Amino acid sequence: xxxxxxxxxxxxxxxxxxxxxxxxxxxxxxxxxxxxxxxxxxxxxxxxxxxxxxxxxxxxxxxxxxxxxxxxxxxxxxxxxxxxxxxxxxxxxxxxxxxxxxxxxxxxxxxxxxxxxxxxxxxxxxxxxxxxxxxxxxxxxxxxxxxxxxxxxxxxxxxxxxxxxxxxxxxxxxxxxxxxxxxxxxxxxxxxxxxxxxxxxxxxxxxxxxxxxxxxxxxxxxxxxxxx
Amino acid sequence: xxxxxxxxxxxxxxxxxxxxxxxxxxxxxxxxxxxxxxxxxxxxxxxxxxxxxxxxxxxxxxxxxxxxxxxxxxxxxxxxxxxxxxxxxxxxxxxxxxxxxxxxxxxxxxxxxxxxxxxxxxxxxxxxxxxxxxxxxxxxxxxxxxxxxxxxxxxxxxxxxxxxxxxxxxxxxxxxxxxxxxxxxxxxxxxxxxxxxxxxxxxxxxxxxxxxxxxxxxxxxxxxxxxxxxxxxxxxxxxxxxxxxxxxxxxxxxxxxxxxxxxxxxxxxxxxxxxxxxxxxxxxxxxxxxxxxxxxxxxxxxxxxxxxxxxxxxxxxxxxxxxxxxxxxxxxxxxxxxxxxxxxxxxxxxxxxxxxxxxxxxxxxxxxxxxxxxxxxxxxxxxxxxxxxxxxxxxxxxxxxxxxxxxxxxxxxxxxxxxxxxx
Numbered sequence: 001x002x003x004x005x006x007x008x009x010x011x012x013x014x015x016x017x018x019x020x021x022x023x024x025x026x027x028x029x030x031x032x033x034x035x036x037x038x039x040x041x042x043x044x045x046x047x048x049x050x051x052x053x054x055x056x057x058x059x060x061x062x063x064x065x066x067x068x069x070x071x072x073x074x075x076x077x078x079x080x081x082x083x084x085x086x087x088x089x090x091x092x093x094x095x096x097x098x099x100x101x102x103x104x105x106x107x108x109x110x111x112x113x114x115x116x117x118x119x120x121x122x123x124x125x126x127x128x129x130x131x132x133x134x135x136x137x138x139x140x141x142x143x144x145x146x147x148x149x150x151x152x153x154x155x156x157x158x159x160x161x162x163x164x165x166x167x168x169x170x171x172x173x174x175x176x177x178x179x180x181x182x183x184x185x186x187x188x189x190x191x192x193x194x195x196x197x198x199x200x201x202x203x204x205x206x207x208x209x210x211x212x213x214x215x216x217x218x219x220x221x222x223x224x225x226x227x228x
Numbered sequence: 229x230x231x232x233x234x235x236x237x238x239x240x241x242x243x244x245x246x247x248x249x250x251x252x253x254x255x256x257x258x259x260x261x262x263x264x265x266x267x268x269x270x271x272x273x274x275x276x277x278x279x280x281x282x283x284x285x286x287x288x289x290x291x292x293x294x295x296x297x298x299x300x301x302x303x304x305x306x307x308x309x310x311x312x313x314x315x316x317x318x319x320x321x322x323x324x325x326x327x328x329x330x331x332x333x334x335x336x337x338x339x340x341x342x343x344x345x346x347x348x349x350x351x352x353x354x355x356x357x358x359x360x361x362x363x364x365x366x367x368x369x370x371x372x373x374x375x376x377x378x379x380x381x382x383x384x385x386x387x388x389x390x391x392x393x394x395x396x397x398x399x400x401x402x403x404x405x406x407x408x409x410x411x412x413x414x415x416x417x418x419x420x421x422x423x424x425x426x427x428x429x430x431x432x433x434x435x436x437x438x439x440x441x442x443x444x445x446x447x448x449x450x451x452x453x454x455x456x457x458x459x460x461x462x463x464x465x466x467x468x469x470x471x472x473x474x475x476x477x478x479x480x481x482x483x484x485x486x487x488x489x490x491x492x493x494x495x496x497x498x499x500x501x502x503x504x505x506x507x508x509x510x511x512x513x514x515x516x517x518x519x520x521x522x523x524x525x526x527x528x529x530x531x532x533x534x535x536x537x538x539x540x541x542x543x544x545x546x547x548x549x550x551x552x553x554x555x556x557x558x559x560x561x562x563x564x565x566x567x568x569x570x571x572x573x574x575x576x577x578x579x580x581x582x583x584x585x586x587x588x589x590x591x592x593x594x595x596x597x598x599x600x601x602x603x604x605x606x607x608x609x610x611x612x613x614x615x616x617x618x619x620x621x622x623x624x625x626x627x628x629x630x631x632x633x634x635x636x637x638x639x640x641x642x643x644x645x646x647x648x649x650x651x
Binding site: 054079 | 229231232235236238239553554557558559560561562563564565567568571644645646647649
């Protein structure tokens, strides 16, 4: 369970004078569930990239449980992300040619040896996401199944936070709802902090706190008072 | 790690195959050039080993060496038979054997010579015995005739419109062991049989000592020259003593007793009407030319390789371009940078190794096939073999491959994972 603290964060794109993201203070307590909404270009993805360390932050502070990831090198950020952040992306980023199981354990296998406990947990998570044929090649699964495999992958290393960037946007309504259910249920079960960027009102409504970004700033925050 | 690499290669198998084939072909080209040049050099050097010193009539050194060592049919001038007598009785000479060309049978050259030359070429016969009568012959190991077979000699060769001698049919009495030289395709007969068959008698032909005698010429002479087909007594016993009255011969193979004798004899017989040559010397000169051709071919091969490496660099850059997102995703999922480098580098390096290995195999096979074809037509064994130097060549290829493969891996890591994911 990780607490997020952002202060004085500014993100710039080369050639643009105004920052694409400017957040003075933001706090998300451990175990909190946050939905980020907003129009295209409002800075949602930039926010996610900044808090996950996918993008280099040059101005401001992003800390998880007191660890300021903006001060880490890019290699250290990759390692921090591997240990603490489970990522679910709109395009799944699964690897064709590998089975569902192999996809779930790939990040671990590429870093070190897979333990028996992790193997067990991978199978449990796949069962929990409703994937029966774990040795089936990933490209033969439906898109909804693929995203559920990606959710299992994100949870494998017991991350303190799950960050999902438009997890349902490329799925049809039914598959999207299933994935949304799954994310909510599993993160609640594991007690992980959950951050979801979404256009999906059904999904956003079910998260405890919603912020809406506009022009790189927090425009609305349903739970600001509650959080502080 | 390997599972991932192989899964990835299966996805891009056609591109991977193209890369492997490109590398294999370019490596095969330089391997073939290297091996074949070496095979020709070693093979011809071995073929010339048994021919220490050749003495012939004044003329082309190269032609004399090629005709005697490789039995290449060409008109050679005759020299005075007295030279043979003088050499045969010289105390510095261990062996002086006349070599008479001009006839053939079934495409195999018939060479008139002596039993001592046969012993020098093949100390033991693999079948049968030496010839002991004028009408007998010993065949080289590649001649498909068994002892007892009859040989009808023909002037020149069938292709040049030769005419069959009717005066004699040789009977095969023995077969030499393989020598790895052009003489494996030769039919060896007593020199006196050749002389008599062509109507050459020492006493009568003093005025013809510089007369041209060779395959083409011998054929022509039959029509219109005073030279008559002689009668040969096939049962006459062998006489291998030569003196000043012996008829002319195109070449004499000489085995001097010592190296010093060899140089002295060569010097002595390089004056006036005769020519003394060390075949090895002539071959060395030919290799120098061959060496130039090899450098040229190798330069072309290297140029090809440079082009191939450029093509591979292009392929890998495009490959990494399409995999930018994949690499970004791996980093987003927290894969350590070293693992990503190993993945990208390993995958490319694997392709390089596969290409180089199959290139060496193709090259070896191609060189062996070329050598086999050359051996079939000349009987000169051209050994295709690797030398310690080749290890350096292979190591060089691998080093370049290892260095080139790291570039896309490093390039892939320059941007942030987020930028890579957007690509």
